Amino acid sequence: MELCRRHVDREPTCVTCGAMEESLFHITFECPLARRFWEEIKKLTGIKTPVLHQLTWAQDLLTTEHCDTRTAEMIICGAWSLWTGRNARNHGKLNWNAAAAARHISSMLEDFVCSGFEAHHDRAGSTGAVLRDERGVVLAEIARFYSNIADVLMAEALAARDGVILAIEQGAGRVILETDNSTVVTLLRSDDGIRSNIAGIWHEIREPSLSLVSFTCVHVNREGNEAAHLCAAMPSLSTPALSWIGAPPNWLWEAASRDCNNSLQ
Numbered sequence: 534m535e536l537c538r539r540h541v542d543r544e545p546t547c548v549t550c551g552a553m554e555e556s557l558f559h560i561t562f563e564c565p566l567a568r569r570f571w572e573e574i575k576k577l578t579g580i581k582t583p584v585l586h587q588l589t590w591a592q593d594l595l596t597t598e599h600c601d602t603r604t605a606e607m608i609i610c611g612a613w614s615l616w617t618g619r620n621a622r623n624h625g626k627l628n629w630n631a632a633a634a635a636r637h638i639s640s641m642l643e644d645f646v647c648s649g650f651e652a653h654h655d656r657a658g659s660t661g662a663v664l665r666d667e668r669g670v671v672l673a674e675i676a677r678f679y680s681n682i683a684d685v686l687m688a689e690a691l692a693a694r695d696g697v698i699l700a701i702e703q704g705a706g707r708v709i710l711e712t713d714n715s716t717v718v719t720l721l722r723s724d725d726g727i728r729s730n731i732a733g734i735w736h737e738i739r740e741p742s743l744s745l746v747s748f749t750c751v752h753v754n755r756e757g758n759e760a761a762h763l764c765a766a767m768p769s770l771s772t773p774a775l776s777w778i779g780a781p782p783n784w785l786w787e788a789a790s791r792d793c794n795n796s797l798q
Contacts, residue, residue, distance in 0.1 A: 548623060558587040560619050561612045566631055570615060573635035580607050610638045617736050624743045637727065656681065658688045661764025662696035663789060664703055671760075671789045675699050676775045678768040683730065689714035690734040692761070693721070693750075697738050703778075706746040713755045721750040760788040 534556045537545035547555035550565050561567055562582065571582050583600045585593055594605045614634045657680045664673040675695055682688050693712050700708045712718060720726035726735030742748040755762070763785060767775050781789065 549619070556587070557612075557616075558590060561590075561608075561615055564615075566618075567615050569631040570611060570635055573632045574607060574611060574639065577635055577639045578607065580604050582608060606642060607638070610642060611635075613733075613736070614638050617740055620740055620743065637732075656683065657770070658682045659765045659768045660688065660692035660695050661761040661767070662692060662699050663760045663764060663785075664696070664699050664705070665789065669789070671781045671786065673699060673703050673779075674760075674764050674777045674781060674785060676764040676768045678770060678773040680770075686714070686716055687731055687734065689717050690720075690731040690738070692765070693717055694734050694738050696761075697741060697748075701741055701744065708742070708745050708748050710748070710750045711753045711758065712750070713753055713758045715752050718750050718752045759791060760785055763788050 534545040534554050536542040545554045546552065547559060547564060552559060552564065555564075559567075562571070562585070575581050580603070583604065585599065593599045594608055600608070614637070618634060657678065659676060659678045661676045662674065663671060665671050677691075677695060679688070679691060682691070689712060693710055693714075696710055696712075697708065710721070717731075720729055720731065720735060721738060726732060726739070729735065764775075777785070780786075
């Protein structure tokens with residue numbers, strides 16, 4: 534419906550079931566695929582979706598008047614799974630299975646609760662991403678501070694996500710994501726990320742990458758990623774987000790020159 538309203542698509546119909554209007558509410562609750570998903574959730578967890586208004590349902594989930602916290606958490610995660618599954622089907626990337634998705638969401642929430650997330654509240658870190666063209670010329674940079682980071686893998690995945698978002702925001706169509714974390718590369722190259730502890734971030738990278746003409750993730754050594762690491766050292770709790778568009782500062786330009794892949798020139 535939104536793409537039709539913005540004159541991107543001609544028709545607002547649901548490609549899954551043929552309904553005349555594919556709204557977010559339809560994708561999450563009304564589509565036959567969504568109904569099967571929530572039936573599987575009820576079988577696995579006993580959680581039943583409450584009656585929600587199609588205009589205020591997202592806001593209603595954040596209050597305690599319509600459902601308890603456990604139910605709201607399940608619905609939010611389920612909506613996320615249904616939305617990413619819808620996009621994957623539209624791009625021909627994945628045969629989304631309602632029962633398998635329900636099992637994954639239930640398991641993910643259980644793992645999240647059992648992991649003792651509160652223990653990570655004092656872990657903080659920052660990310661840095663540098664966007665360069667095919668000649669190695671620096672186009673833009675971004676750095677962000679994050680609290681509540683569970684481990685190094687999550688921090689590296691967040692950096693990869695920030696880099697992909699930066700590239701798309703700057704109009705890139707063909708993207709090569711370089712990271713010095715081999716585990717992130719392995720997960721992004723396969724579907725195993727859906728079962729990892731960075732599943733959410735994995736989706737946030739994979740889904741927007743579908744809009745690109747081409748997307749490749751490669752491993753580089755740490756010495757070849759100096760510019761991004763320097764960016765990551767800049768943000769702090771008091772200055773959580775920094776960005777540079779166009780001409781980079783001298784310290785960043787020098788680092789980017791040293792770790793540029795000359796084979797692309």
